[in-house]
Amino acid sequence: MSNTMRQWRLPQFGRRHLQLEQVAIPTPADDEILVKVAAAALNYRDKLNIEDGSGGLQITPPLVPASDLSGAVVATGKRVTRFRTGDRVLGTFWADWIDGPWPAHALTLGGPLTGALADYVVLKQEWAVHAPATLDDIHASTLPCAALSAWFALVEQGHLHAGQTVVIQGTGGVSLFGLQFAAAHGAHVIVLSGDDDKLARAKELGATHAVNRRKTPRWDVAVRDLTAGRGADHVLEMVGGDNLLLSLQALKQAGRLSVIGTLGEAEIHSPSVPLFLGRPTIQGIGVGHRRGLEDMIRAVDHLGLKPVVDKVYALEELPDALDHLERGPFGKLVMRMD
CATH class of the missing domain: 3.90.180.10 (Medium-chain alcohol dehydrogenases, catalytic domain)
Incomplete structure (x- = not known):
């Protein structure tokens, strides 16, 4: 050679x-x-x-x-x-x-x-x-x-199992691996995106529900509606900034929020009351x-x-x-x- x-x-x-x-x-x-x-x-x-x-x-x-x-x-x-x-x-x-x-x-x-x-x-x-x-x-x-980040959030640390609900934000690499792993474990998957075509493709991959976050800015309310008021067991936070508050409000009591991406802005924001009332586990994922x-x-x-x-x-x-x-x-x- x-x-x-x-x-x-x-x-x-x-x-x-x-x-x-x-x-x-x-x-x-x-x-x-x-x-x-x-x-x-x-x-x-x-x-x-x-x-x-x-x-x-x-x-x-x-x-x-x-x-x-x-x-x-x-x-x-x-x-x-x-x-x-x-x-x-x-x-x-x-x-x-x-x-x-x-x-x-x-x-x-x-x-x-x-x-x-x-x-x-x-x-x-x-x-x-x-x-x-x-x-x-x-x-x-x-x-x-990308795959290991999703696996670590949902399986290694999150102990995902059948019947749970997972919210996936976006359709990039980490997000689609999260969708595939969650669906393979028998979880219900709610995918958020601002692109209807990408949402349709996500449903073909196994998403249970698809929510256009541009048409539904209060997507946390949509998540609660889709879960009969219970909220999601896991949310993969990919945006950062004020989006974190919506993620917390979409969680069930004592649900798990995995902070993986900050595509919106590098800092994350939330008032303290949702933390006190919701008792979430917030974990940072670094692959x-x-x-x-x-x-x-x-x-x-x-x-x-x-x-x-x-x-x-x-x-x-x-x-x-x-x-x-x-x-x-x-x-x-x-x-x-x-």
């Missing part, structure tokens, strides 16, 4: 500074694997990191963007025991978060650590997991961040650990769950993919390397 590879590099913040360059293929150290990347999924944080670094902690250029990759191991260091050459793998979002509470030293792929937008990536063996057997590389690449990813992959294989991919772009089409990310895809956007 050639000694060089393609790689998107960001020498300083701002999309205009992105550079697709030819660099030497890295060599794995004793505890590392060299992965030939087949596909890399984009997340909204990647757009923020490229623009100004606001999508993560300790992000400073230069960096190779994007955290989520699927590929095959083509070389291993002499101390590697988790993988062999030829194994299909995914990278983990958080390096060194294996299980239990989040360790303060853990860092993320795609900034400040190595990113996925390259033909080859070197990872420590602890930073990777075996890919699902039932998914091709395009679909498998979407799992490490999840490696053990959770491995649990989720087993579930994906068992269920035959297929991630929703809106569009696949060639590696050199990154500017077009970022434009699409800005518009708001239905599901995930994926960069293919071949």
Whole structure:
């Protein structure tokens, strides 16, 4: 094979500074694997990191963007025991978060650590997991961040079960994974969106009800009407700002609110009385650990769950993919390397 590879590099913040360059293929150290990347999924944080670094902690250029990759191991260091050459793998979002509470030293792929937008990536063996057997590389690449965020909120931390009601906000990657996981667990799913076409597609994926939040600004009232006044067991909060109050008012007594996104604004607002009266559990979700990813992959294989991919772009089409990310895809956007 050639000694060089393609790689998107960001020498300083701002999309205009992105550079697709030819660099030497890295060599794995004793505890590392060299992965030939087949596909890399984009997340909204990647757009923020490229623009100004606001999508993560300790992000400073230069960096190779994007955290989520699927590929095959083509070389291993002499101390590697988790993988062999030829194994299909995914990278983990958080390096060194294996299980239990989040360790303060853990860092993320795609900034400040190595990113996925390259033909080859070197990872420590602890930073990777075996890919699902039932998914091709395009679909498998979407799992490490968006899917695990939804899984962690609803299953790992939320203990979701049949008969519960889940409110999903929007139709991006995390939201549609939340819809698919909730439906697979036998929950009733209420999807909110300002786009009737996207709501119709969400119902095809298994949503029980669809509410247009533009036509129904008090969607919390609609949720209570749809649940005979009981309220939702889980709400995935994807907007932030004043929307948090609506989410709290849509919950049942002692329901669970997972704060995952802040697409509206970075701060969240709520008066204290709904907290006193509703007794909710409010949890922040920052993706999840490696053990959770491995649990989720087993579930994906068992269920035959297929991630929703809106569009696949060639590696050199990154500017077009970022434009699409800005518009708001239905599901995930994926960069293919071949």
